[in-house]
Amino acid sequence: MNIGLFGGSFDPVHNGHISMIKGALKSGIVDIVIVIPAVRNSFKRGHILSPAPYRYYMTAEVLEDEFKKNVFISDIEFFMEGISYTANTVAALSGKDKIASFLKGKGFSESKAGEPHRYYWICGTDILPSFDKWYKPDEIVKTAALLVARRPGDTTDITSEKKRLKAVLPNIKIKTFEIKGIEASSSDIRKRQDFDDVPKAALDFIREHDLYESRKVLDEVSEEAAESFMEYAIALYPYLREKRLLHTLNVGMLSAKLALIHGADADKALIAGELHDCAKEIDRDTQRRYAQEACGDLFEDEKLIHSPAGAVMAERFFGVDDKEILDAITYHTTGRGDMTLLDKIVYLADKIEPARTYTDLTPIREASVKDLNAALGMCVEAVTEKFKRQGRELPPYTSAFAESIKG
Ligand SMILES: [Fe+2]
Numbered sequence: 515m516n517i518g519l520f521g522g523s524f525d526p527v528h529n530g531h532i533s534m535i536k537g538a539l540k541s542g543i544v545d546i547v548i549v550i551p552a553v554r555n556s557f558k559r560g561h562i563l564s565p566a567p568y569r570y571y572m573t574a575e576v577l578e579d580e581f582k583k584n585v586f587i588s589d590i591e592f593f594m595e596g597i598s599y600t601a602n603t604v605a606a607l608s609g610k611d612k613i614a615s616f617l618k619g620k621g622f623s624e625s626k627a628g629e630p631h632r633y634y635w636i637c638g639t640d641i642l643p644s645f646d647k648w649y650k651p652d653e654i655v656k657t658a659a660l661l662v663a664r665r666p667g668d669t670t671d672i673t674s675e676k677k678r679l680k681a682v683l684p685n686i687k688i689k690t691f692e693i694k695g696i697e698a699s700s701s702d703i704r705k706r707q708d709f710d711d712v713p714k715a716a717l718d719f720i721r722e723h724d725l726y727e728s729r730k731v732l733d734e735v736s737e738e739a740a741e742s743f744m745e746y747a748i749a750l751y752p753y754l755r756e757k758r759l760l761h762t763l764n765v766g767m768l769s770a771k772l773a774l775i776h777g778a779d780a781d782k783a784l785i786a787g788e789l790h791d792c793a794k795e796i797d798r799d800t801q802r803r804y805a806q807e808a809c810g811d812l813f814e815d816e817k818l819i820h821s822p823a824g825a826v827m828a829e830r831f832f833g834v835d836d837k838e839i840l841d842a843i844t845y846h847t848t849g850r851g852d853m854t855l856l857d858k859i860v861y862l863a864d865k866i867e868p869a870r871t872y873t874d875l876t877p878i879r880e881a882s883v884k885d886l887n888a889a890l891g892m893c894v895e896a897v898t899e900k901f902k903r904q905g906r907e908l909p910p911y912t913s914a915f916a917e918s919i920k921g
């Protein structure tokens with residue numbers, strides 16, 4: 515098959531991206547397009563992108579909405595080390611076994627998936643002047659031709675660019691296709707907060723997670739914490755499914771925001787919030803074993819054991835050794851009698867992060883930025899009610915928490 519590869523940051527995905535994919539398919543040069551959101555870019559302050567899982571899932575939802583067939587998304591970069599360089603991604607994805615198993619997973623027959631493929635890297639004319647400065651461009655062109663989209667009014671002199679590139683990269687092949695679509699830029703969209711060129715599925719996603727508002731906090735925590743947050747977001751991807759992974763990231767950023775408001779350590783809040791549910795989807799036996807290691811028999815309820823188990827996992831897999839962070843993870847479901855400010859913040863953020871819709875959370879959200887204990891009081895009341903309704907006894911830690919909040 516002729517396979518188009520389309521990489522990008524997709525922060526956010528916009529109509530310009532969609533028109534590139536449509537144009538490439540319409541040109542007949544490629545049979546299918548694989549979209550590959552870049553997982554790691556430069557982490558330099560001011561250039562920080564939204565954490566990778568948001569961009570990946572937002573793009574996935576848009577593609578599902580816009581294309582019924584022939585366009586697929588790849589998460590390959592979540593499993594690669596270091597900065598997401600095109601040369602590495604193209605080499606990894608086009609490996610014979612890799613591409614065959616990817617295509618089989620998308621429903622292609624064994625023979626179709628396993629046949630030799632031709633690859634095209636889909637891009638705009640804007641990359642031509644600098645392509646030879648990319649990371650290992652000779653490696654890229656060994657595997658993939660460039661498939662360059664040309665918009666009406668584009669004045670790039672493609673013939674002379676081709677000639678120039680051919681002189682430095684003898685193996686390069688360049689094909690062009692015409693598109694009608696708009697010229698949009700993700701950074702302009704972010705800067706102006708003008709989402710006219712953003713497809714509805716992406717807009718719904720951005721609103722659900724309050725993405726571009728919430729992520730502002732990443733500019734206020736320390737650079738080190740922001741970097742850890744981005745890395746853990748990638749590392750969590752194999753452990754949590756979409757909904758829970760995005761929930762944990764939302765909790766991380768909201769915890770940091772609340773910490774800044776209430777005078778707690780925002781760096782610790784960011785990480786504790788992000789990792790609070792990290793053990794929730796590992797198998798129950800391992801959860802139970804970890805919980806036992808952390809706290810003996812203190813947590814018996816099956817629904818609660820992921821909290822102490824999460825603290826063990828945060829320490830073991832993510833290298834977190836800060837006791838305050840580990841405690842906030844341990845007590846995020848139950849609370850405890852002598853909760854620290856950090857415990858309280860993570861507990862609350864877990865209940866009210868932007869994607870939470872289980873009830874009208876407006877009063878608690880409003881209280882959370884003014885009076886932390888009042889907001890927690892409302893949460894505890896709701897939890898107590900729920901346990902009563904279900905005929906369950908309140909865990910002792912939660913009773914102690916409820917008492918301390920009242921006092
Ligand atoms: Fe939890």
Ligand SMILES: [Fe+2]
Pocket residue numbers: 761765790791864
């Ligand atoms: Fe949670």
